[in-house]
Amino acid sequence: MTELLDRCFESVKERVDDFFKTGLVPVTLSLEAVATSSSKKDWVVRYMASLEKCPMYLESVNVLCSEEQRVDVEWSVRDVARVVEKLSCPVAGCVIPCSSLASQRTRELLEKQFPAMYFYGCMRDALWSLVQDIFTDNDATDKECSISVPFTQDFQQFALECKDLEFFLPIQANKINLGETIGSSINVMHVTARRRLSIKEAFTAILQAEPFLDADNVLNQLFLSGSNEASYDESRYPTEIEHLQNQLAKILRNPQFEVKLRKFLDVLRPIYRLLELLGDGTDATSLLISEVHSSFSRLAQQFASSTLLQSEEKETLQQLVRHHQENVLGSAHVLANLLDPVLLGENLPVDTMENAEQKLMSSLRVDGTCLSETDKEALYAQYMDFKKFALNQKTNKAETRDFRTLKERKKSPLQFWFADGAKWPVLQAIACHIFVMPVCAASSTRVISDAGVALHPICQKTSFSADKLVYVRVNTHQLHVAEVAGSSLVTEAQKPQRKSIANDITASMVV
Incomplete structure (x- = not known):
């Protein structure tokens, strides 16, 4: 059995390596730390590598650490470096969890060790950490944020009230499905001495309570006599139903209930809309890497402009x-954001934009070496020419059909740079390197589940043989998915270039 597993593993590994090597762009590494015990001293770190929108499983590593420190920083840096060096293909960078101080320090050290690669935090992880900060107080074990939240208890109590009302939601009400995207769902709030809610349950309960803003409609659907939609047999239990109706009406028509529901929805809905854009936990997302900065800025502005929040709450x-x-x-x-032809850095503060342009001009080659003076001069000239081209499209009536598809996001910036960026070859290589990277870390839990692998056994400490089996099962499935879906860049690569100086961009050329 072991010999058969080894042969299958080597066969699938060879196919995965070929898939990465023949890709038109570099791969992006991501990691996910999953606690395997209630004490959170035992962890499994899972590594994934994504090519465009297809994540592949690499391996799992067992980690023993203290509850306070989670995964040790120095160990994390060494292990990520080990995985990067094992890959026999170009690597654009790595998306890592960002909800702990250890993760931030890990990223800083990795940036120094691999200056030609990009390292940043997972946006989905950050949004769920934000939700956790709203619902839990500063004494919570896993809190990394020291900002005091004045309304935590109100959120918890109201979430519990909404949870108790879930049974009375209209049948046709939209159900909030968060799937497997919430890493902090294992965190439990002790709302009362006998009642507990997970972060996920609390978040969902308030969001799903929105139909209760129209109390009369809900009560009519539940208790209207003779209606096909009535949920109860009034002829059988008239006294009980009348009592239930009166109690529910008393809750829903309480002015304080409506005030709180509107206020808390005003806080949570903008976060939920962003989470919806980030997809269902796979690598697919409708939010671009160039839109992450402006998405956070817009979220802060929405809180600032709310008419339902107090000044202290807005500031918090x-x-x-x-x-x-x-x-x-x-x-x-x-x-x-700077190289997105639709945005052109317009949402960036002046100092941030200046720093970004300096960073662009100091770009390194894929091997970590500096650009030659000739390439630096070419990069500057190409960047200025690109800005002129894009500004002309944005501000004048010279907008082309291709640019409209970019504005409508029917064509991605990666597709633009891959197909139309050959007139700026040095800049094109840098842009392709960046835009291939996803906004969020690939969800290993979701990918493993989609491949039909039972989650419970692999949530425990992973043996070497078990990890090989997961690798074979998951990546066989993912290779089939990739084969069916194809690459979004293939059609762009097959288009005739407009200028004879255009060159095909491949992973080996990326700066």
Whole structure:
């Protein structure tokens, strides 16, 4: 059995290596730390590598650490470096969890060790950490944020009330499905001495309570006599139903209930909308890496402009957003905003844009060496020419059909640079390197589940043989998915170039 598993593993590994090597762009590494015990001293770190929108499973590593420190920083840096060096293909960078101080220090050290690669935090992880900060107080074990939240207890109590009302939601009400995207769902709040809620349950309960803003409609659907939609047999239990109706009406028509529901929805809905853009936990997302910076800024502005929040509450929420924005952002985000032909850095503060342009001009080759003086001069000239071209499209009536597809996001910046960026070859290589990277870390839990592998056994300490089996099962499935889906860049690569000086961009050419 072991010999058969080894042969299958080597066969699938060879196919995965070929898949990465023949890709038109570099791969992006991501990691996910999963606690395997309630004490959170035992962890499994899972590594994934994504090519465009297809993540592949690499390996799992067992880690023993203290509850306070989680995964040791020095160990993390060494292990990520080990995985990078094992890959026999170009690596654009790595997306790592950003909800702990250890993760931030890990990223800083990796940036020094691999200056040609990009390292930044997972946006999904940051948003869930923001939700956790809203619902849990500063005494919570896993809290890394020191910002005091004045309304935590109100959120917890109201979430519990909404949870108790879930049974009365109209049948046709939209159900909030968060899937496997919440890493902090294992964190439990002790709302009362006998009642507990997970972060996920609390978040979902308030969001799903929105139909209760129209109390009369809900009560009519539940108790209207003779209606096909009535949920109860009034002829059988008239007294009980009348009592239930009166109690529910008393709750829903309480002015304080409506005030709180509107206020808390005003806080949570903008976060949920961003999470919706980030997809279902796979590598697919409708949010671009160039839009991450502006998404956080817009979220802070939404809290600032709310008419339902007090000044202290607004300031607290804005501080939380800025805190998690800093945990996520890396140089790749601001460079992407700068090189997005639709954005052109327009949402960046002046000093941030200046720093981004300096970072762009000091770009390194894929092997970590500096650009030659000739290439630096070419890069500057190409960047200025690109800005002129894109500004002309944005501000004048010279907008082309291709640019409209970019504005409508029917064509991605990566597709633009891959197909139309050959007139700026040095800049094209840098842009392709950046835009291939995803906004979030690939969800190993979701990918493993989609491949039909039972999650419970692999959530325990992973043996070498078990890890090989997971590798074979998951990547056989993922290779099939990749074969069916194909590459979004193949059609772009097959288009005739407009100028004879255009060259095909491959992973080996990326700066």
